[in-house]
Amino acid sequence: TRRKNGIIRWYQVRSNLFSRTKESHIITTLILDATERKNMDQELKLQAERLNLLSDVEGEHIFDYNAKSDVLLIKASKENAEEHDIIIPDFMQKEQYSYIFEEDKAFFIEFLEACMKSPKRDNLNVRMNLFESGYRWYRILGSSILGNEGYVTRMVGRITDIHEDKLKEIELEIKAEKDTLTQTYNKGATEHIITGILSDERNNHSDKLHALLVIDLDNFKAINDNLGHAYGDLVLSEAAGKMKDMFKGHDVVGRVGGDEFVIFMYDVEDVRNVYIIARKLCKLLSTKYPCVTGDIPVTSSIGIAVCQDPFPEYIDLFNQADAAMYVSKNSGKNGCTLYGDDM
Incomplete structure (x- = not known):
């Protein structure tokens, strides 16, 4: 039964037929308060579930969160004597989880809230600074458990260091x-x-104002034909290196064809500034390569397309810059053109 204060009490009811006549039945009933015993059984069940979950994780970090006391315990690994248990009181009251990497906090909070909402088993890869070891990648495997009160009162699981494997995975990506x-x-x-x-x-x-540049290297075919494809590869690498040195941060530099590159300029000041930068890039990419028949000049033809809200699809923006690039190519090469009605 649930009392007015919300507390649940368990009772054990035993009844026996004491006497019976044609007119009536007499039944004796014994009502015992079984709340303590029920709570003990429930606690034993929780302990069994915890042991079942954690029995095969010796050497990893075990965590145990008690929602009633709002305390999180992270056990140090038995294999590392330098580590110590971490106890975090008022865990759910923390507005900032300082040990969670800033970019991962939103994912961590979402994971935590979902687990505490209803019983479930889930996992999350997140960067944390535990045991004063600096930020490392960990996999959290947690199981939230429904308590006798009718809501999740505990969450237990393990925290596994996956840092090296995660770095290899990121490297492959x-x-x-x-x-x-x-x-x-x-x-x-x-x-x-x-x-x-x-x-x-x-x-x-x-x-914000953004710009897309399409760059095509002029006379690159003459490099391959006269100096060979291996030398051509060196020319491409050198040109790409110059672009990467010039465009950094949120800018994107990509190779989309044999001698064709794309540069996305993020949050530019104005169109005039974009054109000035494109001219500088043209000058930077202009190089002469020696050949027995005479120097081969490699320059660049650049097309520029700018965009603001409402922002177009990539393919539409690319087609604009690509069309502007061909105007530069057909206008004597070694130049840049801004996409517009006056092309």
């Missing part, structure tokens, strides 16, 4: 996105990243 020769983003990654940026800007109704 980066390699999958990179062009092997130039170490710029490959075509697929370039489109994916810029599409994501434009989508975010569109959803947020951003007032």
Whole structure:
């Protein structure tokens, strides 16, 4: 039964037929308060579930969160004598989880709230600074348990250090996105990243101005034909290196074809500034390579397209910059053109 104050009391009811006549039945009933015993049984059940969950994780970090006391306990690994148990009081009252990496806090809070809402078993990869070891990648495997009160009162599980494996995984992901020769983003990654940026800007109704540059190296075929493809690869790597040195931060540099590159300039000051930077890039990429038949000049033709809210799709922005690039190419090369009605 639930009392007015919300506390649940358990009772054991035993009844026996004492006597019976044609007119009536007499039944004796014994009512015992079984609350303590019930709570003990429930606690034993919780302990059994914890042992079942944690029995195979010796050497890893065990955690136990008690929602009633709002205390989190993280046990130090038995294999590392330098570690010590971490006890965090008022755990759910913490507005800032200082030991969680800033970019991972939102994911951690979402994971925690979902587990405490209803009994479930879930996992999360997150960067944390535990045991004064600096930020490392950990996998949290937790199981939230429904208490006798009718809500989640406990969460137990293990925290596994996956730092080295996670770094290898990230390295492989980066390699999958990179062009092997130039170490710029490959075509697929370039489109994916810029599409994501434009989508975010569109959803947020951003007032920023962005620009897309399409760069095609002039006379590159003459390099391959006269000096060989190996030398051509060196020319591409050198050009890409100059672009990466010039564009950093939120800018995106990618190779989308044999001698064609894309640069997404994030949050530019104005159109005039974009054109000035494009001219500087043209000058930077202009190089002469010696050949027995005479120096081969490699320059660049650049097309520029700018965008603001409402932001276009990537393919539309690319087509604009690409069309402007061909205007530069057909106008004597070694120049840049801004996409517009006067092209």
